[in-house]
Amino acid sequence: MALPRQIFDTVIVGGGGSGLRAALQLAEAGNHVAVFSKVFPTRSHTVAAQGGIGASLGNMQEDHWLWHMYDTIKGSDYLGDQDAIEFMCRKAAEVVYELEHFGMPFDRNPDGTIYQRPFGGHSQNFGQRPVQRACAAADRTGHAMLHTLYQRNVRAHCQFFVEWMVLDLIRDYEGVVVGIVALEMETGQPMIFQAKSTILATGGAGRIYQSSTNAFINTGDGLGIAARAGIPLEDMEFWQFHPTGVAGAGVLITEAVRGEGGILLNSKGERFMERYAPTMKDLASRDVVSRAMDKEIKEGRGAGPEKDYVLLKLDHLGTEVINKRLPGILEIALKFANVDPTRDPIPVVPTCHYQMGGIPTNYYGQVVAPRGSSGSNEVVPGLYAIGECACVSVHGANRLGTNSLLDLLVFGKSAGDHVREWLKGNPQHRDLPQDAADRSLERLARLDNAESGENISEVAAAMRRTVQHHAGVFRTGKLLAEGVTKIQQVAERARNTAIKDKSRVFNTARIEALELENLVIVAEATLVAAEARTESRGAQAREDFKDRDDKNWLKHSLWYLEGSRLDYKPVNLQPLTVESFEPKVRVY
Amino acid sequence: MELFTREQERIRWRSRRGLLEMDLILQRFLAQHLRTLSEPEIRAYDALLQLPDNDFLDFAMGRKTPEKAELIPVLEKIRQS
Numbered sequence: 001m002a003l004p005r006q007i008f009d010t011v012i013v014g015g016g017g018s019g020l021r022a023a024l025q026l027a028e029a030g031n032h033v034a035v036f037s038k039v040f041p042t043r044s045h046t047v048a049a050q051g052g053i054g055a056s057l058g059n060m061q062e063d064h065w066l067w068h069m070y071d072t073i074k075g076s077d078y079l080g081d082q083d084a085i086e087f088m089c090r091k092a093a094e095v096v097y098e099l100e101h102f103g104m105p106f107d108r109n110p111d112g113t114i115y116q117r118p119f120g121g122h123s124q125n126f127g128q129r130p131v132q133r134a135c136a137a138a139d140r141t142g143h144a145m146l147h148t149l150y151q152r153n154v155r156a157h158c159q160f161f162v163e164w165m166v167l168d169l170i171r172d173y174e175g176v177v178v179g180i181v182a183l184e185m186e187t188g189q190p191m192i193f194q195a196k197s198t199i200l201a202t203g204g205a206g207r208i209y210q211s212s213t214n215a216f217i218n219t220g221d222g223l224g225i226a227a228r229a230g231i232p233l234e235d236m237e238f239w240q241f242h243p244t245g246v247a248g249a250g251v252l253i254t255e256a257v258r259g260e261g262g263i264l265l266n267s268k269g270e271r272f273m274e275r276y277a278p279t280m281k282d283l284a285s286r287d288v289v290s291r292a293m294d295k296e297i298k299e300g301r302g303a304g305p306e307k308d309y310v311l312l313k314l315d316h317l318g319t320e321v322i323n324k325r326l327p328g329i330l331e332i333a334l335k336f337a338n339v340d341p342t343r344d345p346i347p348v349v350p351t352c353h354y355q356m357g358g359i360p361t362n363y364y365g366q367v368v369a370p371r372g373s374s375g376s377n378e379v380v381p382g383l384y385a386i387g388e389c390a391c392v393s394v395h396g397a398n399r400l401g402t403n404s405l406l407d408l409l410v411f412g413k414s415a416g417d418h419v420r421e422w423l424k425g426n427p428q429h430r431d432l433p434q435d436a437a438d439r440s441l442e443r444l445a446r447l448d449n450a451e452s453g454e455n456i457s458e459v460a461a462a463m464r465r466t467v468q469h470h471a472g473v474f475r476t477g478k479l480l481a482e483g484v485t486k487i488q489q490v491a492e493r494a495r496n497t498a499i500k501d502k503s504r505v506f507n508t509a510r511i512e513a514l515e516l517e518n519l520v521i522v523a524e525a526t527l528v529a530a531e532a533r534t535e536s537r538g539a540q541a542r543e544d545f546k547d548r549d550d551k552n553w554l555k556h557s558l559w560y561l562e563g564s565r566l567d568y569k570p571v572n573l574q575p576l577t578v579e580s581f582e583p584k585v586r587v588y
Numbered sequence: 589m590e591l592f593t594r595e596q597e598r599i600r601w602r603s604r605r606g607l608l609e610m611d612l613i614l615q616r617f618l619a620q621h622l623r624t625l626s627e628p629e630i631r632a633y634d635a636l637l638q639l640p641d642n643d644f645l646d647f648a649m650g651r652k653t654p655e656k657a658e659l660i661p662v663l664e665k666i667r668q669s
Contacts, residue, residue, distance in 0.1 A: 038604070039604055039605070039606070042606075042640060043605055043606040043640075043641055044606050045606050045607075046606070047607060047640070047641050047642070048606060048607050048608070140642055143640065143641070147640070163601065185601060186598075213608055214608060215604070215605060215606055215607060215608050215610075215611050216604050216605075216608075216611045217604050217605075217606070249608075249612055250608055251608060251609055251612070331649055331650075331651075335613070335649065336609070336612060503594070505594045505597075506597040506598045506601060507597065508597050508600050508601050511601070
C-alpha cells in the first residue's frame with residue numbers, strides 16, 4: 001500500500017524541552033523542520049520540572065564548570081562518559097544565557113543577575129562545600145522553558161504536527177535513517193515523512209512502573225521505535241527513584257515532610273528507619289530510605305490489604321505545623337491518597353522518577369551502535385536522539401539534580417548544530433526503500449484484524465506490577481530472574497492484544513495499544529539488563545552484590561530487542577581537555 | 589456500534605497532560621462524567637483543556653478561581669471527582 005508522503009529536511013519526534021531546543025536551532029537557520037507530538041508541545045512532561053537548570057555561572061559564590069563536572073561524575077557513580085560530561089558542564093552557562101536572551105523569566109538577584117538556588121550534590125572545589133548552582137523560574141522552571149522555546153519556534157516557522165503518534169523509523173538498505181512513519185490521531189491515517197535527518201526526543205518511559213511520577217504520555221515511544229529498528233538500548237537498568245510517592249498514584253510527597261518530623265512506619269507500627277540508619281533515621285539519603293522501604297514491603301511488613309506500601313505519619317506534628325510549614329501536603333494527601341494527614345498516615349512507596357538509560361548517542365546527539373565488532377561506537381547515519389530518551393551518557397548510574405533540564409538544552413542545541421552540518425554534506429534526500437512502511441502497517445493491521453485477544457489495560461497493569469515488584473529499588477538475583485521470566489510472558493501477551501474499537505478517527509484504544517508495545521520493550525530491557533549486572537552502582541542496588549565492581553562492571557550495557565540479547569561497551573573515562581576523574585568510593 | 593462517540597474520544601485524548609496530577613484528576617472526572625456532559629459543559633471543559641497545566645492544576649485544586657463564570661460548573665465537577 002502506498003502511503004501519502006511529505007518531505008522535510010529534519011523531522012523531530014517529540015515536542016518537549018529537547019525537541020523544541022533542537023527544532024529552534026534548525027528552524028532559525030532556515031531549515032525545513034517538522035516537530036511531531038502526541039500532545040500540544042507546551043503540555044509535554046518537561047512542564048513538571050521544578051528544580052532548575054544547573055550551570056556554574058558563579059552568581060552566588062565562586063563556581064567552575066570543572067566542579068560541576070566532578071559533581072556530575074561522582075553522582076553518576078563513575079558510569080557517566082567523561083567527554084560528554086565535560087561538554088555539558090562547559091556549555092551550561094552558554095545555554096542558560098541563550099535561554100535568558102529568548103525571554104525566559106529567571107529568578108533574579110537584586111543586581112539583576114540570575115539568582116541561583118542551592119541543590120543537593122552541588123559543591124565547590126570538588127566536594128568541599130555546597131554551592132548555589134540551580135537557575136530557576138520560581139517553581140515553574142520547566143513550564144517557563146517550554147513556553148519560551150515554543151513561542152520562539154513559532155516565530156521561526158517551525159512546523160508542528162500535534163496529536164500525531166510516530167510509529168517507526170525508516171532505514172534504507174545501507175542502514176541510513178531516511179524518515180518516519182507517523183499516524184494522525186484525528187483521521188487515523190498513517191503517513192510517511194521523508195527526511196534527511198531524524199531526531200528522537202520522546203522523553204522517558206517512567207510509566208513502566210506501577211508507582212511513577214511520570215505523566216501518562218511518558219511511554220518510551222522513541223525507545224520502542226529505536227529498538228524495533230535494530231538499535232540497542234543503553235544502561236536501562238538505571239532508574240532514579242524518589243522515596244515517598246503516594247501509593248497507587250505516584251504524586252510526590254516532598255522530603256520536607258520528613259525534614260519537619262514526619263516518620264515512616266511499617267504494618268506493625270514500627271519506625272523501621274531506626275534499624276537501617278540509626279543516626280539519620282527518616283532523614284537518611286534518598287536511596288537509603290527508598291531501599292529500606294522496599295525491603296520492609298518485600299519482607300512482608302508492608303501496610304494495607306496487599307501489604308504493598310508503608311505509612312508516612314505526620315499527625316503528631318499537629319494541624320498548625322502541617323498547615324504552616326507544609327502547605328500543599330494537606331491537599332495532596334486529601335486529593336491523591338484520600339487521607340487526612342492531620343489524623344491518618346499517608347500510604348507511600350518508592351516511586352520511579354527518571355530514566356538514566358536510553359538510546360546510545362555521542363555528545364553531538366548522533367545515535368551510535370556497534371556494527372560488527374562488539375563494543376564499537378558506529379554512527380547510525382541520519383539519526384539523532386536527545387533528552388531523557390537518549391543515553392549520552394551524562395547521568396551514568398544516577399543523575400545529579402538539575403542536570404535533566406541542562407541535558408535538554410545542551411544536547412538539543414548540539415544535535416541541532418550537528419544536523420545543520422549534516423544537511424550541508426547531504427543536500428539530497430535518499431530514496432525510500434520499497435518496504436518503508438511495512439513494519440508500521442503490519443502493526444496497525446494486526447490491531448485492525450484481531451477479533452479477540454488480550455485486554456490492553458490488563459496487560460499494561462501486569463507489566464507495571466512486574467516491573468515495580470521485580471525491578472524496584474530492592475533488587476536480588478532471584479527477584480530479577482523471576483521478573484525476566486514474567487516480563488517475557490507479558491511481552492508475549494502484548495503481541496496478542498486486541499481492541500474492540502476499530503474506528504480510525506481519534507481511536508485512543510489503538511494509540512494505547514501502540515504505546516503498550518513501546519512500554520513492554522523498555523520493561524524487558526530494564527529487567528534483563530538489571531539481572532545481568534551483578535554489582536551495585538548508583539541507582540542499581542543489588543542485595544546479593546552490595547559493592548560497586550569496577551573491575552568487571554565499569555561498562556555500559558546494550559540491550560537488543562532481537563533475541564533480548566545483551567552486549568557491553570566501555571565507559572569513556574577520557575574527558576575532552578582535562579585529566580580523567582578516576583573512580584573513587586562515593587561518600588557524601 | 590460506537591463504544592464512545594468520537595467527540596468523547598477526542599476529549600479523552602486531550603485530557604492527557606504534562607503533569608501527572610492533572611492526568612489523575614481528569615481520569616477520575618472522565619470516569620464519572622464523560623458520558624453525561626452537556627454541550628455547554630463540553631465547551632467549558634474544552635476551554636479548560638486549553639490552559640497550561642500549572643494553571644489548570646491551580647483551578648482544579650481550588651487554589652485559584654477562573655474569572656470566566658461559565659467555567660465554574662464543570663470545574664466544580666472536576667474538583668469533586
